[in-house]
Amino acid sequence: MNPFVYNSPVRGHDFINREASIQKILRETVLGKSQGNIWITGERQIGKTSLLRRIESLNGAFQETVVPYGTDKLLKVVFVFTNVQGCTGADDFFNNLAQNLADQMKFPAKKSKIAYDNFIAALKETYEKYDHYTVFLIDEFDAFVQTIAFQQPQVATSFLAKLSSLMQEVDEIDEGVKTFSCVFTANHDMKELLNENFIDSRGSGLIVEALTLKWFTISQVKELAKRYLHGNEIQFTDRELEICFGATQGYPYFTQKLLSMMYETKKIISDPAKFEEVVKEDFSEMFKETMEDWGGENMPQRTIRRLKDLVTEMEIGKHITKIFFALLEGYLKTKMMVI
Ligand SMILES: Nc1ncnc2c1ncn2[C@@H]1O[C@H](COP(=O)(O)OP(=O)(O)OP(=O)(O)O)[C@@H](O)[C@H]1O
Ligand SMILES: [Mg+2]
Known part of the structure; x- marks a missing residue:
């Protein structure tokens, strides 16, 4: 049988060559004293989805714990994959993340009309009841931002500002604590994305570490x-x-x-x-x-x-x-x- 794989993300034993990238991502998000976020830039079909799926597969086996900076709460870690390419707006985005987090933690997602509330409720339950820190693995993030910027650049600006503040702390939980990190993948780096879509970069730049995926040697x-x-x-x-x-x-x-x-x-x-x-x-x-x-x-x-x-x-x-x-x-x- 022809063993080579293309046109779909690789899994299991077929996945190779990305150990250093995975270590960097874990270091930035959950292994360090403070919890950060990562922006992965990579061309089409370079292996972004494969990489996120690989990290998602650590669920269950990943034993390291996190103490959110400034607290003394000891948390386990859950990795939550979401492809946001098809999300139509901020509500859809927050609902999808909430649903996937609830699925991964195995509790029912709240289904109120306000997507943002559903998102906060899922985070709150994960953090307070199940003692987990969340790492969202957000695939195709630039495609989503382009969708909302195309409708109206201002909407993208305020969405990014909101997400940026949530990524620093969630006011609704424990009077403001960092409960999640994000790992974004995109074809564009963040500066290109903002420039190419006329998004006002003041206030909408997310605080992220950059990681560029490389071609194989x-x-x-x-x-x-x-x-x-x-x-x-x-x-x-x-x-x-x-x-x-x-x-x-x-x-x-x-x-x-x-x-x-x-x-x-x-x-x-x-x-x-x-x-x-x-x-x-x-x-x-x-x-x-x-x-x-x-x-x-x-x-x-x-x-x-x-x-x-x-x-x-x-x-x-x-x-x-x-x-x-x-x-x-x-x-x-x-x-x-x-x-
Ligand atoms: N870690 C890897 N080991 C082996 N092959 C890989 C790896 N990562 C990517 N590939 C090859 O690249 C192809 C594309 O992988 P993947 O779908 O993960 O890329 P992508 O960057 O998410 O693509 P897209 O831009 O379409 O979303 C795979 O089908 C496989 O041929
Ligand atoms: Mg992909």
Whole structure:
């Protein structure tokens, strides 16, 4: 069976290479003396959801405790994943977080008409009754902020200001205590997000530590192939894995996709030169189609620039047509005009 995974977040034994990021997140949010928040920036399909799901899977096994700064209350930790991409407004956002927290803690969520009250009630129950500190793992946060900013930038500004103050302390609990941290993922870094959506940055900047997800290194790509192909009759040579890295530069999605293509090709072509030629051709075609598919919307300028650099760096230059370069240039120009 072809063991490579793309187009869905990876789980369990398939998840690799993010130990340092996980340690940083835990250090910032729950292992330190004070509890902070994290903003994870990463391109499309780099592994943001996989990473949050991995942290969520620590529930039950995670034994460290938290003493919220300024208190002497000893708390266990609960990790709560929520994808907020489809949330339509602040009410929807707060209701979703409240519901997922209640589900994870296994108590019924309050369902009053006021979403904010439901959110506070869930936090309060978790903190006071069950002695847990909450870490919200908020996926696709920039997409949500873009949705509300598109309706009205002012709404996004006041939502972010409210969230920012809640992240510092919740007045309704124990006369003001920090009861939760947030780990956000986004394609944009926070400054880009505010700038690109005309959101007033005064008062709406959240206090967060920044973490940028990286593409895999060559040794990580080799490690990935070794692990996925353990016990498999098909194996790649060092040279073949170097071709993979040359073409993808370790971009996680493209790495897995190309390894998957190489796996299929290897079954039918044994001549190394022919194999290399076919793989490069198939990959450049796939890369171009994916770019056309992803293009433009919701992509920060930084990502488009990086993708353009990637095409230049890739050892598949001759397979990439001039039209494709023009396409990327086009995206860049449109984005530039918006600003
Ligand atoms: N830790 C990992 N180990 C192995 N492969 C990974 C890892 N993280 C990501 N990948 C590869 O990248 C793909 C995308 O992962 P994931 O869905 O988590 O990314 P994402 O950043 O959430 O994507 P999107 O921008 O679409 O939300 C996976 O299907 C897999 O091919
Ligand atoms: Mg995702």
